[in-house]
Amino acid sequence: MDPRIAGRDCRRADLGIGRCHGAAVSGPGGSLRQSQSFLHSWSGLLVGWVVFIVFVAGTIAFYRDGLNRWMRPELARVEARAPVIAGAQRFLAHRAPDAKSWFITLPGAAAPGAHLFWQPEPIKGEPKRRRGRRDNQAIIGADGEPAVVRDTRGGEFFYRFHFDLHYMPVIWARWLVGFAAMAMLVAILSGIVTHKKIFRDFFTLRRGKGQRSWLDGHNAAAVLALPFHLMITYTGLVTLMAMLMPWAVVANYTDDQALFDKLFPAAAETERSHRAAPLVDLNRLVADAERRFGAPAGAVSVSLPGDAAARVTVSQSPTATLSARTPSLTYDGVSGALVWQSPAPGAAVVTAGAMVGLHAGRFAGDGLRLVYFLCGVAGSVMIGSGLVLWTVKRRVKLPDPARPHFGFRLVEWLNIAVVGGFPLGIAAFFWANRLLPLGMKGRAEWEVHWLFLAWAAALLIAALRRPATAWTWVLGTTGVLLITLPLYGVAMTDFGLAAALGKGDGMMAGIDIALLLFGLGYLALARRVGRHRALPPRRRDRSVPTLELDAAE
Structure with missing residues (x-):
C-alpha cells in the first residue's frame, strides 16, 4: 500500500473517523476519539429506551398544569383566586372540620382550580391509610364551588412517570432512572469528544442520503440544544443525589429527620388543645404573605383546623423564583398573628434548590417554557434517531x-416498540380520557392501562411484521390518533379548539394545535418510511483504503 495513503488513513483513525491501514493505531484500544465513539454508541444503546421514555414524559410534563385542565375540560379558567380560596376554606370546614391537617394548592395562570387534600385525625388501632386513595381529595373550581370532574391523572401522570415509572416499586424505578441518567450524561460527554466538527454538524442536513441523513438529523438535534441536554441530565441526577450518593448524608446526619429539618425547615408542631375556635380568614393571610414575599403564594397548609392551637402556613409559589426551595410563613390560626418565618437558607440548600428549579422549569414564563419544551423535543429526537442509527x-x-x-x-x-410505540401509547392515553365513561370505577387507572396496552400492541406489531411495515403502521396510527383528537373535540364536544379560541383560552387551544402539528409530523414520517426502499449494500474493493462511517464523521 502507498505509505502516503496509509499515513493519511492512520491520521484519520487518530481522529476516530476511519480505519488505519498499514500501520498500528497507538494504544491497545485505538485513539481517544475511537474509544469515545465506542462508549457513546453503547452507553446510548443500553439505556436509550429508558432515557427516551423519560425524556418524552418529562418534556410533556413541562405543560402538566395545562394538561390537568385539558384532561378535565369541565373546569373553567380561574380569573380570580379569592373566590377559590374562600370556597376551599368553606368546603374543608364542612367536609373535614376535625381533620389533623388541610393542604390547599392555590391556582395559578394555568392550574385548573385549587386542589385540596386533608389528613384525618388518626384513630388508635386503625390501620395506616394507604397512599393514593381519593376520598380525601377535592377540586374547587373558578366559581368557588366543588367541581364535579372526570377522574384522571392528567398531566401529573407524565410528571410522576418520568422518574417513578409505573407498575413497579418507586425505589426500583428511581434507581433505574438514575442509572439511565448517568449513562445519558456519559453518552452526551463522549458524543462531544467524538464529534470533530460539532458546530458544523448543526448546519449540515443532507436529505435523501439514507444513513448520512439519519446521522445529520441526530447531530443537528444534539447540537441544537446541547446546553439544555447537559443541564437537564445533570440536574435530574441532582434531584436523586441523596439516593444515588448518600455518603455525605450518612457522614453528617444521624437520622433522616435531621436532614429533612435542615432542607425543609418548618414551625414547631403544636398539640391539640381540644378548645374549639374559628379559623382565621385564609384570604387575609394569603394577602399578607404575598405582601411579605413580594411574590404570589403557591400553597396553604392548616394544622389542627377548628382548634385554638391551629396554625396556618403559607408557602411562596415556585413559579416566582428559580429555586424550588421556597420560603414560608406560619400564622396563628385564630388571631392571624405571624409566629414563624423560614430562616435564610445556606449555600448548599440554595444551590440544590436552584438545580431542582432549573430541572423542573416551574419558574419559566410562557416564552421560556416553550423553549424548554422545544429543547425537550430535540432531546427526544436525538435519542430516538440515535437508537435507529x-x-x-x-x-x-x-x-x-x-x-x-x-x-x-x-x-x-x-426501537419500534419504544421510539414508535410510546408516543402511540400517549395518544391512546389522551383518547381514553375522552372516551371512557365519566362515572367508570377506576377510570384514572384505566387511562394509564390504555397507554400500556397500546404500547404492548406496538411491540407485538414489531415482532410480527417486517421493520418497514411495522414502523409505518405504528407511526401512521399515532399520527391519525393525534390529529383526530382535536377534530373530535370540535365535532363532538363543547370544549374543543374552536371553543377555546372563542374564549381566548390560549392554553387549551395551544394543546390542541400541538396535537395537530405532532400528528401531521408522524403522518409525514410514516409516509417517508413507507416509501423508502433500501438499496442493496455495495461490495467493497478490499484493495482500496476505505473509511467507515462513524458518529464522529
Whole structure:
C-alpha cells in the first residue's frame, strides 16, 4: 500500500473517523476519539429506551398544569383566586372540620382550580391509610364551588412517570432512572469528544442520503440544544443525589429527620388543645404573605383546623423564583398573628434548590417554557434517531442483512416498540380520557392501562411484521390518533379548539394545535418510511483504503 495513503488513513483513525491501514493505531484500544465513539454508541444503546421514555414524559410534563385542565375540560379558567380560596376554606370546614391537617394548592395562570387534600385525625388501632386513595381529595373550581370532574391523572401522570415509572416499586424505578441518567450524561460527554466538527454538524442536513441523513438529523438535534441536554441530565441526577450518593448524608446526619429539618425547615408542631375556635380568614393571610414575599403564594397548609392551637402556613409559589426551595410563613390560626418565618437558607440548600428549579422549569414564563419544551423535543429526537442509527449503521455490515441475528432483531423490535410505540401509547392515553365513561370505577387507572396496552400492541406489531411495515403502521396510527383528537373535540364536544379560541383560552387551544402539528409530523414520517426502499449494500474493493462511517464523521 502507498505509505502516503496509509499515513493519511492512520491520521484519520487518530481522529476516530476511519480505519488505519498499514500501520498500528497507538494504544491497545485505538485513539481517544475511537474509544469515545465506542462508549457513546453503547452507553446510548443500553439505556436509550429508558432515557427516551423519560425524556418524552418529562418534556410533556413541562405543560402538566395545562394538561390537568385539558384532561378535565369541565373546569373553567380561574380569573380570580379569592373566590377559590374562600370556597376551599368553606368546603374543608364542612367536609373535614376535625381533620389533623388541610393542604390547599392555590391556582395559578394555568392550574385548573385549587386542589385540596386533608389528613384525618388518626384513630388508635386503625390501620395506616394507604397512599393514593381519593376520598380525601377535592377540586374547587373558578366559581368557588366543588367541581364535579372526570377522574384522571392528567398531566401529573407524565410528571410522576418520568422518574417513578409505573407498575413497579418507586425505589426500583428511581434507581433505574438514575442509572439511565448517568449513562445519558456519559453518552452526551463522549458524543462531544467524538464529534470533530460539532458546530458544523448543526448546519449540515443532507436529505435523501439514507444513513448520512439519519446521522445529520441526530447531530443537528444534539447540537441544537446541547446546553439544555447537559443541564437537564445533570440536574435530574441532582434531584436523586441523596439516593444515588448518600455518603455525605450518612457522614453528617444521624437520622433522616435531621436532614429533612435542615432542607425543609418548618414551625414547631403544636398539640391539640381540644378548645374549639374559628379559623382565621385564609384570604387575609394569603394577602399578607404575598405582601411579605413580594411574590404570589403557591400553597396553604392548616394544622389542627377548628382548634385554638391551629396554625396556618403559607408557602411562596415556585413559579416566582428559580429555586424550588421556597420560603414560608406560619400564622396563628385564630388571631392571624405571624409566629414563624423560614430562616435564610445556606449555600448548599440554595444551590440544590436552584438545580431542582432549573430541572423542573416551574419558574419559566410562557416564552421560556416553550423553549424548554422545544429543547425537550430535540432531546427526544436525538435519542430516538440515535437508537435507529445504531441499527441502520450495523445492518449493512451483517453477513445477511435480510436475515439478521436475534440480538439485532431484538434491538430493532425495541426501537419500534419504544421510539414508535410510546408516543402511540400517549395518544391512546389522551383518547381514553375522552372516551371512557365519566362515572367508570377506576377510570384514572384505566387511562394509564390504555397507554400500556397500546404500547404492548406496538411491540407485538414489531415482532410480527417486517421493520418497514411495522414502523409505518405504528407511526401512521399515532399520527391519525393525534390529529383526530382535536377534530373530535370540535365535532363532538363543547370544549374543543374552536371553543377555546372563542374564549381566548390560549392554553387549551395551544394543546390542541400541538396535537395537530405532532400528528401531521408522524403522518409525514410514516409516509417517508413507507416509501423508502433500501438499496442493496455495495461490495467493497478490499484493495482500496476505505473509511467507515462513524458518529464522529
